[in-house]
Amino acid sequence: MTDATTPAIRLTGLRKSFGAVDAVAGVDLEIADGEFFSMLGPSGSGKTTVLRMIAGFELPTAGSVFLSGQDVTRLAPFERDVNTVFQDYALFPHMTVQENVEYGLKVRGVARAARRAQAQEALASVRLEGYGRRKPSAMSGGQRQRVALARALVNRPRVLLLDEPLGALDRKLREQMQVELKQIQRDVGITFVFVTHDQDEALTMSDRVAVFESGRIAQVGTPEEVYERPASPFVAGFVGTSNVFTGDTARSLFARDGVFSIRPEKIDISSDGAPGVVAEVVYAGPVTRYVVDLDAGSRAVVVSQNRHNGSPLVARGDRVHLSWHDEHVVEIPPVAKETADA
Amino acid sequence: MTSLGSYLHRHPRLRLAGLLSAPLLWLVVAYLGALAVLLVSAFWTVNGFTGDVVREFSLANFRTILTEEVYRNVTLRSLGVAASVTVICVVLAVPMAFFMAKVSRFKNTLVIAILTPLWASYLVKAYAWRILLANDGPMDSVFGGPGYGIGATILVLSYMWLPYMILPIHAGLERLPDSLLEASADLGARGGRTFRSVVLPVLLPSIFAGSIFTFSLSLGDYITVQIVGGKTQLIGNLVYANIGAANNLPFAAAIATIPVLIMVVYLLAVRRSGALEEL
Incomplete structure (x- = not known):
């Protein structure tokens, strides 16, 4: 029973x-x-x-x-x-x-x-x-x-x-x-x-x-x-959006091989960190989405809360640096199949 | 210079007139006209000596139909045959259509198989049944009957009109979502219960739609009756006999109003079920 x-x-x-x-x-x-x-x-x-x-x-x-x-x-x-x-x-x-x-x-x-x-x-x-x-x-x-x-x-x-x-x-x-x-x-x-x-x-x-x-x-x-x-x-790609880094990009960002994922809202645009160029700025009400082409060779999406009125932090074409906390980097167990890009 | 097409585009009423005038003419002249002539001539009579039609209003034909017992008997017999054919067709068509629409993987092939007999000549099919039903013929040797008569008439008419019942029921079942059957099973109903409580009620308008065909076609038939009916007489035979042998066209017209009246009553009755939207 x-x-x-x-x-x-x-x-x-x-x-x-x-x-x-x-x-x-x-x-x-x-x-x-x-x-x-x-x-x-x-x-x-x-x-x-x-x-x-x-x-x-x-x-x-x-x-x-x-x-x-x-x-x-x-x-x-x-x-x-x-x-x-x-x-x-x-x-x-x-x-x-x-x-x-x-x-x-x-x-x-x-x-x-x-x-x-x-x-x-x-x-x-x-x-x-x-x-x-x-x-x-x-x-x-x-x-x-x-x-x-x-x-x-x-x-x-x-x-x-x-x-x-x-x-x-x-x-x-x-x-x-x-x-x-x-x-x-x-x-x-x-x-x-x-x-x-x-x-x-x-x-x-x-x-x-x-x-x-x-x-x-x-x-x-x-x-x-x-x-x-x-x-x-x-x-990582299906549940929410995520930045998934593999191959050379992963090696240059994290200094080791593997597949890594960082959620867009866990990335900050700051004065130092991984350098890149802003490719797109999408205003979506409560948040703004920035698409950044990293020098390391991949694209990253950053979501930032619009806590203040006024124009976005950066504009298209600006050079920026992206930073994040190590605990927000998720190392994904390798799978032989395709990678879901952000 | 503007083309005819762009001129018509700016004049929608003219477009509508062009589209509808031919079918409307057909409907009024050929269809309603014939019915009107039928109705009017039913009130004429025939001169007993000369055989000429007397074009004067008279209720004599209807008086004869209402007073002489043979006409009441034939009417009731015709109604019985039409009702039996309809019931048999429903009983056969529902499971067949259900199989076609919900079970089989060869849906289209089966629909074509149902339609194919409709391409064959009505007369050929009736005579084929005459051979099947003959004394010492296949039916007689296997089943010992039924021989020519009213039973054979019902049997052959059911065969003739079955496709007209299957097609609307099949269409109705196609529109019945599988999820309704699953929901019924999910709520604890076995097959029989689901059939009675869900399939049949949803299908009722389609069944009525099919019955309009089987009922009216049976009611007006006289050829099958002549070929396999033995001595059986239906309304159609009386009409035919008065056109031919008796040469009394007005009386034939008067008899022909009986099935028209029955069908009007029947259509009014089934209209309430929503069957007319299924046609």
Whole structure:
């Protein structure tokens, strides 16, 4: 049976091939009970396929899926104690909002009065009380998204799977929903597995993040670990922007061989340090981005807070020096593959 | 000097007139005109001695249709045949269309396979069935029936009109996102439940759209009935008999208004389901 140490989800050697293509090429992962876990990666990196194998929509080519210690690899979706919030919400168009939310309870044979009450409670928890009689087509994108969330949560699943649920919302709404999702997750205490290609989303909401690259997990860790200590050039480039230095540039900057990464906001424009020429100045409201061509032979991006009014520190074509603290230089374990340039 | 194209560009009404005048003329003259003539001539009669059409308003034809039992029987029989054909087509078409749209990897090939029989002559297909259904023919030797008659009529009409049911249902299923089926399974529903609670309700307008074809085509048919129906008579046969043997065109027109009326009622009924948007 389950106890506190049994992970909510355990994936071992999980693979999925579509014809000759390995969408998922061997994933091992444990997700703890009650965790807000994000799977982050570019499209085609296999994160959604992993989610669909946890939900039961795809059968793995190899490997196993365990939910609370139970092997569910070959079980149908309706036999698994997980619920999904779909990217397109997948609300039933012929049912009202209330009927949509009640569907899971109705299928499991919950009595009418109980299911009505639970559905109303679920709708209230996503701040949609009073919308029960509407059809999904009469609701906005953000409202539909919340209906989909209520429809999944009302079943009190052990695990909630969310497949890019905020992808279709505009920016303001998305940021608001990020906060709300995190709040709801804390309130209900259910394990959330959240698939996204948006690194901001993954970093702001998650307890832990898995970064996917071509069907494999490149790194798993807390948002801080993944951001501050990227395990590969790919992670450094995908999670936030980063300056990755290799080869001769690395040798002349750090006096040794290797791959090094420094975040743009950790670099200062100062009176001494690595010399270079400002190639571009991009004003972006709260910050200004400077692109500097280093004499050492590579390009570096520097982000500086606009704490004072007035013109930028330096202009295009100026000669500058870049400095940084040694502890902000991350040495990335060498990978035989391509390097992600900043 | 401006070209015709740029002149028309500045005069959108003229453009619209050029585009629509031919189809409108066709619709009014050929289509509505024929229907109007049908309706008007239904109120004429035929002189019993000379066989000439008497162009005077009379309700005699409709009085005959409403009072003589044979017309009520034929109407009810035709309705029964049309309804049976429609039900059979729905039962066959839903799983076939589902397989085509959601399961098979050879979607386009299957759609072509469904369309191909429509290229063959209606008469040839009907006669092919006459051979299949003949005494000591293939159907008779394998199943011991059904022989020529009303059962054979329903069978052959179902075969004839099945594509017209499959295509709208297939189109409806293509528009049904897979995620709806997954969401239903995700929420605990097995296949049968998902079918009843999600697929069928979403598909209902498409099914009604298909039924408009199967129902009206069956209701007006007289050739299949003649070829495989044995002694069975449907509305179409009565119309045909009055045009030919009886030489009573006004009475034929009066009978022909029965299926028109039935279809008007049927269309009004299915309009509420949203089926007309599916056509």
